[in-house]
Amino acid sequence: MKKMNLRFGCIDLVRDEDGDYVFLEVNEQGQFLWIEERCPEIAILGEFCDFLCRESGITFTPEQWPNLSDYLASERFSTTHKMSLELEINQARAL
Structure with a gap:
């Protein structure tokens, strides 16, 4: 992320047959609200808003x-x- 000068990004990884992670890409926005839907106590939407405003x-x-x-x-x-x-x-x- 530092080398690309990015403050936020969602990365896609896969595991190869040896169990090593391989980077595929970085996306500007990932999907995360399903986490709060399943676990409301996490309040991830608020944390994300806080991150964006702080930055x-x-x-x-x-x-x-x-x-x-x-x-x-x-x-x-x-x-x-x-x-x-x-x-x-x-x-x-x-x-």
């Missing part, structure tokens, strides 16, 4: 961050996004 020099208190349930219930979360997230969550459940 941007913006300060908020932790109680200002949304949790996944609040976000899904908000007016900002459109029907299109709901369908997309539900699809991702169902795909993750199938794994």
Whole structure:
């Protein structure tokens, strides 16, 4: 990440037949909300918001961050996004 001058990225790895990890690529954004859907106590959405704001020099208190349930219930979360997230969550459940 340092060599690419990236502050955040999601990497794809595979394991070869010897059990060694092989780097494939780095993506600008990974899928992570399924983690909070399965384990609400993790509050990963708030942690991610905190990370982005800290990196941007913006300060908020932790109680200002949304949790996944609040976000899904908000007016900002459109029907299109709901369908997309539900699809991702169902795909993750199938794994």
